Amino acid sequence: xxxxxxICLLCMAVASFLCCSVSAQSIDLSFLKxxxxxxxxxxxxxxxxxxxxxAVARKFTIEAQVPEGWQLLFDxxxxxxxxxxxxxxxxxxxxxxxxxxxxxxxxRLLINVAGYSExxxxxxxxxxxxxxxxxASLMNANLLLSxxxxxxxxxxxxxxxxxxxxxxxxxVNTSLTLLQAKNNTxxxxxxxxxxxxxxxxxxxxxxxxxxxxxxTVQVTDQKKQNQLLLQRISSFGTVFRENSSSxxxxxxxxxxxxxxxxxxxxxxxxxxYGSLNLDRGRSLNFNYRxxxxxxxxxxxxxxxxxxxxxxxxxxxxxxxxxxGDFLIDGLGARFGFDNGRGYRTxxxxxxxxxxDAKLFRANQAFSFNGNQQLENQTVxxxxxxxxxxxxxxxxxxxxxxxxxxHLLLRAGVSREEFYRYRKPLRKIGSSLGAAYSYTSPGxxxxxxxxxxxxxxxxxxxxxxxxxxxxTFNLRRVSLxxxxxxxxxxxxPALDTGNASARLLGGRIAEYGIKTGWRFDKGYLMLISxxxxxxxxxxxxxxxxxxxxxxxxGTEFGKNFSAAFSGNxxxxxxxxxxxxxxxxxxxxxxxxxxxxxxxxxxxxxGPSYYFDFVNFLNNGYSTRRFQLAPYYxxxxxxxxxxxxxxxxxxxxxxxxxxxxxxxGDLSLDLNSKGLSFRVFGSKSIKTVVGNxxxxxxxxxxxxxxxxxxxxxxxxxxxxxxxxxxNSNGIxxxxxxxIPDAAVGIASQNFLSNRKGELSYKNINAGxxxxxxxxxxxxxxxxxxxxxxxxxxxxxxxTFYIPFSQSHYLSGKLNVQKDPRSHQVFxxxxxxxxxxxxxxxxxxxxxxxxxxxxxxxSPDTYKVRISSNIFDEDFxxxxxxxxxxxxxxxxxxxxxxxxxxxxxxNIRKQ
Numbered sequence: 092x093x094x095x096x097x098i099c100l101l102c103m104a105v106a107s108f109l110c111c112s113v114s115a116q117s118i119d120l121s122f123l124k125x126x127x128x129x130x131x132x133x134x135x136x137x138x139x140x141x142x143x144x145x146a147v148a149r150k151f152t153i154e155a156q157v158p159e160g161w162q163l164l165f166d167x168x169x170x171x172x173x174x175x176x177x178x179x180x181x182x183x184x185x186x187x188x189x190x191x192x193x194x195x196x197x198x199r200l201l202i203n204v205a206g207y208s209e210x211x212x213x214x215x216x217x218x219x220x221x222x223x224x225x226x227a228s229l230m231n232a233n234l235l236l237s238x239x240x241x242x243x244x245x246x247x248x249x250x251x252x253x254x255x256x257x258x259x260x261x262x263v264n265t266s267l268t269l270l271q272a273k274n275n276t277x278x279x280x281x282x283x284x285x286x287x288x289x290x291x292x293x294x295x296x297x298x299x300x301x302x303x304x305x306x307t308v309q310v311t312d313q314k315k316q317n318q319l320l321l322q323r324i325s326s327f328g329t330v331f332r333e334n335s336s337s338x339x340x341x342x343x344x345x346x347x348x349x350x351x352x353x354x355x356x357x358x359x360x361x362x363x364y365g366s367l368n369l370d371r372g373r374s375l376n377f378n379y380r381x382x383x384x385x386x387x388x389x390x391x392x393x394x395x396x397x398x399x400x401x402x403x404x405x406x407x408x409x410x411x412x413x414x415g416d417f418l419i420d421g422l423g424a425r426f427g428f429d430n431g432r433g434y435r436t437x438x439x440x441x442x443x444x445x446x447d448a449k450l451f452r453a454n455q456a457f458s459f460n461g462n463q464q465l466e467n468q469t470v471x472x473x474x475x476x477x478x479x480x481x482x483x484x485x486x487x488x489x490x491x492x493x494x495x496x497h498l499l500l501r502a503g504v505s506r507e508e509f510y511r512y513r514k515p516l517r518k519i520g521s522s523l524g525a526a527y528s529y530t531s532p533g534x535x536x537x538x539x540x541x542x543x544x545x546x547x548x549x550x551x552x553x554x555x556x557x558x559x560x561x562t563f564n565l566r567r568v569s570l571x572x573x574x575x576x577x578x579x580x581x582x583p584a585l586d587t588g589n590a591s592a593r594l595l596g597g598r599i600a601e602y603g604i605k606t607g608w609r610f611d612k613g614y615l616m617l618i619s620x621x622x623x624x625x626x627x628x629x630x631x632x633x634x635x636x637x638x639x640x641x642x643x644g645t646e647f648g649k650n651f652s653a654a655f656s657g658n659x660x661x662x663x664x665x666x667x668x669x670x671x672x673x674x675x676x677x678x679x680x681x682x683x684x685x686x687x688x689x690x691x692x693x694x695x696g697p698s699y700y701f702d703f704v705n706f707l708n709n710g711y712s713t714r715r716f717q718l719a720p721y722y723x724x725x726x727x728x729x730x731x732x733x734x735x736x737x738x739x740x741x742x743x744x745x746x747x748x749x750x751x752x753x754g755d756l757s758l759d760l761n762s763k764g765l766s767f768r769v770f771g772s773k774s775i776k777t778v779v780g781n782x783x784x785x786x787x788x789x790x791x792x793x794x795x796x797x798x799x800x801x802x803x804x805x806x807x808x809x810x811x812x813x814x815x816n817s818n819g820i821x822x823x824x825x826x827x828i829p830d831a832a833v834g835i836a837s838q839n840f841l842s843n844r845k846g847e848l849s850y851k852n853i854n855a856g857x858x859x860x861x862x863x864x865x866x867x868x869x870x871x872x873x874x875x876x877x878x879x880x881x882x883x884x885x886x887x888t889f890y891i892p893f894s895q896s897h898y899l900s901g902k903l904n905v906q907k908d909p910r911s912h913q914v915f916x917x918x919x920x921x922x923x924x925x926x927x928x929x930x931x932x933x934x935x936x937x938x939x940x941x942x943x944x945x946x947s948p949d950t951y952k953v954r955i956s957s958n959i960f961d962e963d964f965x966x967x968x969x970x971x972x973x974x975x976x977x978x979x980x981x982x983x984x985x986x987x988x989x990x991x992x993x994x995n996i997r998k999q
Contacts, residue, residue, distance in 0.1 A: 117145030118173070118202050118211065123180075123753055123770065124721070124734065125690050126195075126216045126654075126683045129187040130316060133729065134164070136757055137215060138770055138787075139181045139200070143173035150205040152414055153181075158196050160188035169394065170412060170420040177356050180787050182768070185217060193221040195644065195652060205418045209577070216654065218683070220314075225251045225259065225279060227310040227318045230286065235839055236293055236326045242270075244290040245322050247308055251279045257312050265306035267291045267324075317728055327832065327841035334852040337804045338797040341367045344764075346791040353771070353786045359384040360392060365796070373401045403429055411441045416483065416549030417472050419443050419450050433458035447475040464489040472548065478510040481548035485522065499526040499539075505547045518582075520547030535562040535571070545582040553580035553596070567609045573620070574602040597626035603638075613645025624700050634703050637661045650685040660696070662703045673697050673706050675713075686724050692717040714743035723755075732757045738772075750775040751783075764793035804852040806886040809833065809860065811846040813871055814892035821890045828868055828893060834861035855884055862891070865945075866934055870980070872896035872945035877932070896945045897975040899924065899953065901983035903940035905964075908989045915964055915987070921956045924973075948976050955985050964989050 123138035143149050150172045157163050164184035173179055185198060196217045201210040230246035251257055256278060263273045270290040279285060308320040343365030350358040360383055366376040380394040396409030405427035412420045423441035439452040449472070456466040465488055472481040485503035492498075503522040508515050526539030537560045545553035555578045562571030578598035603620025618640040625633050637660065644654040657678030675696025682689045694715040697703040706712050723734035736753040755770040771786030811828040812821045827846030832839060835858055840848040850858075863877040871893040873879065881889055903917045917940030924932040926949045934944045951973045957966055967986040975981060 117143060118149055118151055118204055119144050120200065120202060120211070120213045122213075122215045123736070123755060124215065124723075125681050126218055126688060127185065128685075128723075129185070129191070129217050129219045130314075130729065134162075134184045134186045135217065136732070136755065136768070137183045137185070138755065139183060140178065141171070141173065141181070142178045143175055146175050148172060148174050150418070152203045152412070154201040154203065154210075155183070156199040156201065157185065158187075158191070160191070162186040162188075174356075178351065178354075178783060178785065179356075179358075180350055180770070180785060182770075182787075182789065187217065187219050191219045193219055195219070195646075195654070203414060216681070218652065221649075225249065225257045225310075225312065227259075227261075227308070227320055229308070229320050229322055232321070233323045233325070233837075236324065242290055242292050243324075244288055245324075247287045247289070247310075247320065248284065249277065249279055249287070249310070250284045256280050260311045261287060262309045262311070263289060263306060264309065266304070267293075267306065311728075315728055327839050329841060329843045329847065330849045330851060331838050331840065332851045333838075334804055336797050337802060337806070337852045338799055339367065339801045339803040340795040340797050341365050342793070342795050344791055344793040346789055348787075348789045350787040351785045352788070353784060357385050358392070371401075373399075375399050403431065405429075405437075410444075411439060413439060413441055413450055413452060414550075415452070415468075416470055416551070417450055417481075418550065419448060419472075421445075446477075448477075449473045449475075462491045470549075479548075480508045480510075482506045483520075483548055495529050495531040497528045497530075499524075501525070501541070503543075503547065507546060507548050518546035520544050520552075522547050522551065533564050535564060536560065545580045553582060554578070555580075562605070569605075569607040569609075571605050572603070573605060573618075574600075576600045597624070597631075599624050610645065612647075614643065616640075616642040618642075626700055632664060632704060632707075633666050634700060635663055635665050636703075652683055654681045655679070660698075662697060662706075664707060673703055673712065686722060688721045688723075690717075690719040690721070692719075712743075716741045730759055732759075748776070766791045805855055805883055807835070807850040807853060807858060807881070807883050808886075808888040809835070809840075809842075809848050809850075810888060810890045811842055811862075811865070812890065812892060813868070814874060814894055817894060819874065819892050821892070825892075828865070828871070830867045831862075832864040832866070834864065835859070853883070857882055860889075860891070863932060864934075865893075866943065868893070868945070869898050869900070869943055870895055870945065872898075872947065897948055897979045898943055898945045899951065899973050899975060899981055899983070900941070900943035901953070901985065902942070903936060903955075903985050903987055905940065905987045906989065915989070917987075923954045923956070925952045925954075926950070946975055950974055950976050953983060 119142045121140045123140065124136075127135040127137050129135055139153070150170060152170055153165075155163055155165050162185070165181075171179065187196075196219065197214045198217055200213045202213070203210050226249075228248045228250070230248055234243065234245050236243055247261065249259060249261075258276065258278045261275045261277065263269065265273075268291060270292070271288075275287065277285065277287070304324055306322045306324065308322060309317055310320070311317040343363060345361065345363045347361050348359070352359065360381045362378070362380045364376070364378050366374060368374055375398070377397045378395065380392070382393045394410050396407055396411070399406040405425075407425040409422065409424075410420070411423040411425055419441050421442045421444040423439065425437065425439045427435065427437040429435040434455075434457050436456070437452075437454045439450075441450045443449065451471045453469045454466065455468075456464060458464045466486070468485045468487075470481075470483050470485075472479075474480070483503055483505035485501065488498075488500045490498045501522070501524040505520040505522075507518045507520065509518075520543075522541070522543040524539070524541035526537070528538075529536040537558060539559070540555075540557040541551070542555045543551045543553065547553075555576070557574070557576040559575070560571060560573040562569055576599070579596050581596040599622065601620050601622045603618060605616065605618040607614065607616035618638075620638050620640070622636040622638055623633060624636070625631055639659045640657070641659075642656045644652070646652040655678075657676065660675045660677075661672060662675065663672035673696055675698055676693060677695075677698050678691075678693045680689075680691040692715070694713050696712050696714075697706045698713060702713060718739045719736055721734060721736035723732070725732045732755075734755040738751040738753065739748060740751070741748040751772050751774050753770075753772045755768075757766070757768040759766045767788075767790050769786070769788040771784070773784055810821060811831050811833070813826040813828060814821075815824055815826070816822070827842075827844070829842055829844045829846060831842040831846070833842065833848060834840070835850050836853075838850065840850070842848045858881050860879045860881060861877070862873045862879065865873070874892045874894040879891065901922070903920070905915055905917060907915070918936055918938040920936045920940075922934050922936065922942050922944075924934075924944065924946070926932075926946075928949075932944060932946065934942050936942045952970065953973050954970045955966065957969045964987055967988060969985070971983045971985075973981045973983065
């Protein structure tokens with residue numbers, strides 16, 4: 092047998108990663124990626140590969156724990172089942188919070204196997220790079236072109252809220268002719284804001300035919316991270332749609348998943364998800380997963396639920412999972428209520444999809460005094476298949492005080508009845524627990540004990556557990572002691588003959604010391620401990636292990652990091668002198684850069700309790716070496732992401748080494764709502780009969796589904812007409828007013844030849860109609876004023892009558908110097924009119940310099956905006972008085988004179 096050189100063993104002990112567990116749950120988990128890159132708040136991708144190494148089927152759940160504020164796309168409530176030696180691959184999507192600091196974080200996965208109280212813990216790393224936290228936004232995302240000015244502009248605001256300067260490239264994609272360059276590069280300092288102004292000209296003759304369009308502004312940093320902005324530009328129109336549809340739309344996604352489709356254990360299903368926003372903090376969402384389309388499956392993978400959420404109510408109907416005290420998954424309902432003043436409750440009922448069992452649970456919690464909470468939980472389980480009925484009640488008191496201290500007290504009582512005997516067997520059980528933690532910058536302590544007798548039902552039956560730690564934290568050094576104890580006593584009445592229903596008895600005790608050092612870009616931790624283990628299925632053989640655990644991690648430069656962890660153990664059976672001691676080494680190491688990485692694993696010697704029992708009985712010991720380099724890269728602004736990993740494995744249980752290639756390719760077309768992913772592994776060189784090739788893929792499409800028949804928005808139609816008979820009704824003889832400029836809310840309209848305009852797909856409510864810009868009819872004005880108010884409760888048509896009125900007209904009379912080549916444009920100059928009561932109006936001059944406005948009888952002061960005139964042109968008078976109280980109309984002329992040039996004549 093080949094031996095690994097001693098120098099290699101020594102390197103692996105210093106640069107390694109430990110995966111050591113004292114449970115025998117027989118579910119092995121590995122990751123496609125040991126480290127993922129988190130770019131801003133974009134999703135990263137990883138794959139879990141699980142394998143059942145036992146001789147019986149196993150059911151389990153996976154709980155994922157991520158840093159606070161991160162988003163994880165993974166179903167924590169799903170119940171998985173693996174047959175012996177079956178392999179399953181599951182995708183995981185993870186996004187970091189935008190404010191996450193640049194460092195490496197761990198993502199923990201806890202496997203809870205049915206019938207075992209202990210949970211196996213695994214972890215991979217998420218590396219967050221330096222983020223300047225820049226952001227781009229539009230000052231006015233909806234720009235309405237004005238007839239009053241030829242030059243229009245929109246603004247882009249750039250903000251850098253981070254702590255590092257950023258060089259940004261701005262690219263504008265539009266068919267409009269910009270007065271500035273479409274590409275621009277700017278260096279934005281940390282904590283600074285700046286705005287960019289883009290101008291363009293649209294001639295007035297093109298405004299009527301101007302089609303609403305959306306131009307894109309793409310802002311990209313040096314890391315090729317980008318933000319896409321959408322600037323909407325529109326002109327006057329007769330019909331405007333505030334929303335694309337008048338119906339409620341249901342945003343949803345449909346994903347086709349094919350897992351392991353190259354193997355006999357292939358799983359083919361469709362998963363759909365939808366979420367409907369009902370306003371006022373309410374929402375409705377659903378998730379439906381079909382059965383496995385593989386004809387060889389048992390058709391039990393269907394999963395569906397419908398959730399309703401509001402500020403006070405949370406209701407879920409469909410498939411439910413409960414893994415608090417009993418392991419059950421099936422059809423049921425969950426009702427939750429929170430009054431917003433410290434009281435909340437939840438009721439759950441589940442009918443198991445497997446076997447014949449039902450469970451009911453009721454929780455109540457009351458928070459008071461700002462730092463205390465009292466919670467009570469009542470659970471009733473009716474397991475008709477195993478003929479066991481259980482009832483338990485657990486109360487918990489939670490107290491936090493003095494900033495660093497936290498106390499938890501728990502007490503429970505139960506009653507259980509067994510009907511498999513000649514007479515019903517009834518047992519009373521109890522559970523008690525207390526935990527105290529103290530966390531301050533200088534001291535960390537946790538002390539807890541839980542005692543549950545063998546008659547108390549649930550996953551903690553017969554379990555006594557104590558977890559204790561006291562650690563002193565100095566500036567860069569920490570020193571502490573720890574003591575953990577777990578013991579389980581079995582209840583013979585529960586031996587039903589079903590292996591998955593039996594619990595594993597025994598005890599585990601670990602105590603030791605630990606010390607750690609923190610560096611500027613890394614850490615180092617050592618734990619030395621003694622472990623005593625006894626498990627019932629091994630004839631109560633005591634195994635004692637002396638363990639030295641080593642953990643370290645550091646960064647070298649900007650894009651290179653390393654993480655190491657390992658265990659060195661000396662195992663022996665102290666009560667049997669004939670049993671020789673066994674040594675073991677378990678180590679992991681990870682080196683990673685921006686696009687490259689290397690993973691190394693070494694196992695030499697018994698790692699678990701039953702490994703050592705097997706070593707004592709037949710001398711067999713594990714020896715495994717694994718080397719896995721990888722390369723990954725994103726293309727086309729991270730639309731395409733690719734990863735390739737090569738695995739070399741040398742295992743004592745195999746007659747020859749194995750070579751395996753693993754690949755992961757993802758395509759994300761976010762603008763199209765489409766994503767595609769394919770990943771898998773291929774054995775390049777493997778042992779005959781041990782091939783584990785697999786391939787999986789998923790195709791996902793996101794879209795909005797209109798709910799035909801369920802109206803969400805309304806239509807407001809306005810008709811303008813000249814009311815010749817002054818009855819306020821649009822009847823025979825009245826005349827429509829075309830080409831009238833009308834403002835409703837923040838939108839501007841132009842009536843058609845029938846005097847109509849429509850504001851579609853808007854919310855019910857109050858709307859103001861502005862008629863002050865109607866300047867196409869002389870001598871007619873709105874009968875009920877220039878600004879009118881309407882209440883819209885259903886789709887309605889509002890008729891607005893115009894009655895005969897007085898009007899004011901005028902023009903600019905421009906006198907130019909015949910010897911001058913100066914150009915004066917008299918259009919789009921604002922005329923301001925003020926009535927005797929202070930009410931003000933305004934209008935704009937036409938291309939010929941003329942203007943008019945309809946007004947009610949009154950005396951007015953008329954002023955022209957003089958700030959547009961420069962030293963070349965001057966007004967003889969900028970203010971006039973107009974009398975429309977005694978006249979029906981009045982015409983004003985503003986005289987504009989060009990300053991004459993003097994000519995100097997030189998005599999020869």
